[in-house]
Amino acid sequence: xxxxxNAIVAVLLVAxxxxxxxxxxxxxxxxxxxALARRRRFxxxxxxxxVAVGMLDAVSWVGGGGVQGVAASEARSVIDRIxxxxxxxxxxxxxxxxxAEFVGGAALTFPxxxxxxxxxxxxxxxxxxxxGIKVALLIGGLTCLVLIPLALLFGVSAGYFGGRIDDVVFxxxxxxxSIPNLLLLIALIMALGKGxxxxxxxxxxxxxxxxxxxxxxxxxxxxxxxxxxxxxxxxVSHPTIVLRHILPNLSHLVIITFALLFTGLVLxxxxxxxxxxxxxxxxGRMIDQARNELxxxxxxxWTIAAASAALFILVLCVNLIADALRDILDPRTLxxxx
Amino acid sequence: MNxxxxxxxxxxxxxxARGGRTPVVDGISLxxxxxxxxxxxxxxxxxxxxxxxxxxxxxxKPGRIEPGSRIVFEGREVLxxxxxxxxxxxxxxxxxxxxxxxxxxxxxxxxxNQVIEALxxxxxxxxxxxxxxxxxxxxxxxxxxPRGRLDAYPHQLSGGLKQRVMIAMMLVMRPxxxxxxxxxxxxxxxxxxxxxALLRELQNELDMAVLLITHDFGVVNELADRVAVMYGxxxxxxxxxxxxxxxxxxxxxxxxxxxxxxxxxxGGDLEEIKGTVPSLGSWPAGCRFATRCPKVFEPxxxxxxxxxxxxxxxxxxxxxxxxxxxx
Numbered sequence: 045x046x047x048x049x050n051a052i053v054a055v056l057l058v059a060x061x062x063x064x065x066x067x068x069x070x071x072x073x074x075x076x077x078x079a080l081a082r083r084r085r086f087x088x089x090x091x092x093x094x095v096a097v098g099m100l101d102a103v104s105w106v107g108g109g110g111v112q113g114v115a116a117s118e119a120r121s122v123i124d125r126i127x128x129x130x131x132x133x134x135x136x137x138x139x140x141x142x143x144a145e146f147v148g149g150a151a152l153t154f155p156x157x158x159x160x161x162x163x164x165x166x167x168x169x170x171x172x173x174x175x176g177i178k179v180a181l182l183i184g185g186l187t188c189l190v191l192i193p194l195a196l197l198f199g200v201s202a203g204y205f206g207g208r209i210d211d212v213v214f215x216x217x218x219x220x221x222s223i224p225n226l227l228l229l230i231a232l233i234m235a236l237g238k239g240x241x242x243x244x245x246x247x248x249x250x251x252x253x254x255x256x257x258x259x260x261x262x263x264x265x266x267x268x269x270x271x272x273x274x275x276x277x278x279x280v281s282h283p284t285i286v287l288r289h290i291l292p293n294l295s296h297l298v299i300i301t302f303a304l305l306f307t308g309l310v311l312x313x314x315x316x317x318x319x320x321x322x323x324x325x326x327x328g329r330m331i332d333q334a335r336n337e338l339x340x341x342x343x344x345x346w347t348i349a350a351a352s353a354a355l356f357i358l359v360l361c362v363n364l365i366a367d368a369l370r371d372i373l374d375p376r377t378l379x380x381x382x
Numbered sequence: 383m384n385x386x387x388x389x390x391x392x393x394x395x396x397x398x399a400r401g402g403r404t405p406v407v408d409g410i411s412l413x414x415x416x417x418x419x420x421x422x423x424x425x426x427x428x429x430x431x432x433x434x435x436x437x438x439x440x441x442x443k444p445g446r447i448e449p450g451s452r453i454v455f456e457g458r459e460v461l462x463x464x465x466x467x468x469x470x471x472x473x474x475x476x477x478x479x480x481x482x483x484x485x486x487x488x489x490x491x492x493x494x495n496q497v498i499e500a501l502x503x504x505x506x507x508x509x510x511x512x513x514x515x516x517x518x519x520x521x522x523x524x525x526x527x528p529r530g531r532l533d534a535y536p537h538q539l540s541g542g543l544k545q546r547v548m549i550a551m552m553l554v555m556r557p558x559x560x561x562x563x564x565x566x567x568x569x570x571x572x573x574x575x576x577x578x579a580l581l582r583e584l585q586n587e588l589d590m591a592v593l594l595i596t597h598d599f600g601v602v603n604e605l606a607d608r609v610a611v612m613y614g615x616x617x618x619x620x621x622x623x624x625x626x627x628x629x630x631x632x633x634x635x636x637x638x639x640x641x642x643x644x645x646x647x648x649g650g651d652l653e654e655i656k657g658t659v660p661s662l663g664s665w666p667a668g669c670r671f672a673t674r675c676p677k678v679f680e681p682x683x684x685x686x687x688x689x690x691x692x693x694x695x696x697x698x699x700x701x702x703x704x705x706x707x708x709x
Contacts, residue, residue: 072535207443270485274548277438277480278500279472288499292490 046119049102056099076372084368087361094177094358097123101178127171132157134166140346161346163334172330173350179326180358182240183247183313184306190248191305192298195255196291202256203263204286213260217253225250226315233321240323243316247309255301259294266290296373303366307359314355327351387591388414388437388455388476388559394448395432395441397662403446404663407432408615414559419585419592421602421623423638424612427659430595433612434561437593438472439463456558474504477552478561482568483545487536493547494520494532501554519550524580542573549580556588563595578604599642603627608695611635614659614670621696632698633675669701677702 067073081088104121114120114130132154137146143155152158160169202213220228232246266272266289275285317328334348391411396403407429414420422430435441437453439460453460455475463471480486488496497516501507507515513532520528523546536544545565552560565581566574582605585592594605602609602623609626611619611634619632630636637655657674666672672682679701687699690707 270480270482271488273440274478274480274486274551275488276440277472277478278551279469279474279503280499281469288491289488293488295490 046104046106049104049121053099053102079372080365080368083372084365087364090357091361091365094361095181097174098178098181101175123171123174127168127174129167129171132168134158134162136162136166137164137344138162138166146344160350163347164337169347169350172325172347173327173354175325176327176330176351176354177358179240179323180310180313180355183244183323183326184309186240186244187247187251187309188302188305190245191252192255192302194248195252196259196294196298198252199256199259200263200286200290200294203260204267204282204290206264210260213256217256220250220253229312229316230319230321233316238321238323243313243321243323247312251305251309255298255305258297258301262294262297263290266293296370299373300366300370303362303369307362307366310355310359327355331355385415386413386454387416387418388593389452390433390437391452391454393433393436393451393453395429395436395445395451396448397445399663405448406445406615406662407436410612410615410617412610412617412620414591414593416558416591417585417589419594419605419607421594421596421606421609422612423596423599423602423609425597425659427662428612429615430612431563434478434563434593434595437561438476438478439468470504473500473552473557474555475557476559476561477555477557478563479545479548479552479565481564483541483548484536484568486548487544489536492533492535493539493544494534497532497547497551497554500551504555515554516550519554520547523547523550523553523584524576525550541569542576545569545573545577546580549577549584553584553588553590557590559591559593560585561593561595564597565594566601567596567598574601581605599627599639611638614665616670616699618671618700619696619698621693621698625693625696631692631696631703632671632700633677633702634671635698637674637676669699675702 067077100122101124102121104119104124106117106119134152134154135145135150138144138152138158138161139146140159140161141156142152142158142161144151146161158168158170160173163169163172198213198217202210229246229250232249233243236242236246272285272289275289280288313322313326314328314331316322317326317332320332322328322332330351331348334344334351337344338348390413392409393407393411394405394409395407396405398404410429410433412420412422422433424430432441432445436447436451437455437460439447441447447461451461455471460468460471487493494513494516497519498509498512501512501515502509516532517528520531525531525543525546531539531543536547539547549565562581566577569577578601581592584590585605592605594601596602606623608622609620610617611626611632613634619626619630619635626635627639630639634655637653640653641655643652655674656676660666660670660673666683668685669675669682669687672678675682681701685701687701688704689697689699690704691697692703692707
């Protein structure tokens with residue numbers, strides 16, 4: 045399965061460069077990007093680090109010399125190769141930078157090497173926290189990939205064509221909205237299975253209603269605007285009107301919803317983990333497993349602290365960026381700057 | 383309808399209301415000759431914009447063009463065209479400019495792109511050639527720095543410039559008929575004069591017919607060859623500009639013209655048409671103007687007035703006019 049991760053990283057890099065080049069050629073996007081970089085430099089740098097670590101963790105290959113405790117055929121990511129978790133492990137808990145085990149005080153095999161300590165199995169907590177980044181980005185990104193097209197498809201077709209289509213879509217949306225989200229989510233995951241894809245799909249199915257409502261309402265408004273009427277008077281076909289006049293004018297909604305959804309999804313995975321249906325290696329799982337350690341005396345705080353902090357910083361950064369992005373992309377504030 | 387560019391016959395557009403369907407355009411007939419400017423005049427809600435949209439078949443649901451209506455453009459039945467044929471006719475044969483230039487352009491696309499797309503919709507031209515033609519038409523409609531302005535976004539242009547872009551966009555295909563729905567209402571007075579002058583120039587140059595929808599007799603006087611006055615979804619009076627503006631016969635037209643303030647009668651009270659337009663669907667059974675007409679008499683309330691011909695070109699639908707007219 046190592047090629048899937050590599051392919052995703054390759055696609056992301058190519059797409060990123062492509063979007064970057066396109067945006068650079070357009071003055072308004074260039075200005076918006078410059079404004080974002082000016083206002084949220086710190087948050088952008090940190091988010092960039094997260095994404096970089098996530099990508100390094102997704103790029104993997106087989107081989108590279110025999111490492112103790114690893115099968116020769118197993119693909120290992122860049123992060124795995126840097127941390128060598130199968131080598132640098134202890135027997136049990138140890139505090140950050142400790143030179144002795146937390147319980148009992150036996151000397152560690154690698155004293156002072158574990159920046160964030162080790163967990164009950166002696167695994168390095170920093171390594172596990174960094175591994176969690178990929179899972180978090182995957183939950184947010186993959187779910188949005190399911191959710192946004194779904195929401196746009198239903199929202200735009202309901203708003204643009206109206207009539208019977210609108211009735212059907214609105215019925216489905218109202219039905220979904222009237223089922224408690226968590227219940228539906230659990231039911232879907234139970235039915236589909238607990239894999240990453242399945243969980244993202246389930247989150248996508250339960251989450252599209254909000255964005256769909258927004259895009260439907262906005263499409264209803266856009267449809268009546270004179271430039272859409274003018275396009276029709278020019279003989280433009282319905283699909284072309286939707287592609288050229290409706291969707292581009294919804295992009296600010298989509299960009300902002302994406303940023304807000306992303307954090308919501310990363311957080312909701314924590315709740316799923318608490319209920320025992322989270323993803324392997326996620327921060328939610330780490331927090332869930334570390335829950336009981338908080339009641340020990342003396343407290344074992346580093347696992348839960350590391351996972352929570354990583355989660356908190358990611359969500360905070362994305363929210364800060366989304367907030368600035370909303371201000372920048374809002375045409376009203378855009379005009380004030382011009 | 384021979385020799386006519388556009389012929390509209392018995393056009394009826396209805397919208398659903400309280401149990402039935404209420405006509406907003408009620409059996410109107412008009413013709414536009416090639417190269418002619420016909421002004422369709424009337425107050426808000428009289429059905430003039432609906433008439434324009436009906437000609438392009440752009441009436442939005444739940445509105446409907448009733449069967450029995452006929453629209454003929456260049457000898458073709460518009461109401462019988464297939465959807466694809468209709469799309470080909472829009473823009474290339476009949477184009478329309480709207481009231482509000484501020485909202486008529488897509489805010490997220492450069493104006494050049496919008497003109498280029500309009501062109502490429504109907505003609506197979508390369509992007510570079512289309513760009514050249516867009517720049518040429520920008521220059522023709524009086525946009526300064528046409529090449530540079532192609533890359534401007536609508537919010538970077540003034541209202542007058544946006545209306546010029548709209549005109550350029552609608553005219554790249556050299557349509558035979560331009561429907562201009564209050565093209566100058568949203569502009570300030572000096573810009574209005576410029577846009578009107580431009581429209582007249584282009585109309586002469588392209589030998590294009592114009593259906594001008596307006597409530598402004600100043601604009602009518604500037605541009606129109608013939609005038610049709612609408613009231614309550616019907617045509618009250620129709621004739622050449624001189625006939626309608628100079629010797630109006632329908633009491634509604636007379637009232638409208640008297641209520642224009644003029645410099646000659648300064649100081650006096652402005653005349654007005656008494657009462658207000660009845661709401662849709664609560665029209666009187668006979669003449670729709672009966673409730674407000676100063677010359678109302680016995681048949682007006684019950685009988686729909688027949689159209690009376692006063693000359694080859696001058697027609698009015700009024701019982702009072704019919705009474706004076708020897709058979």
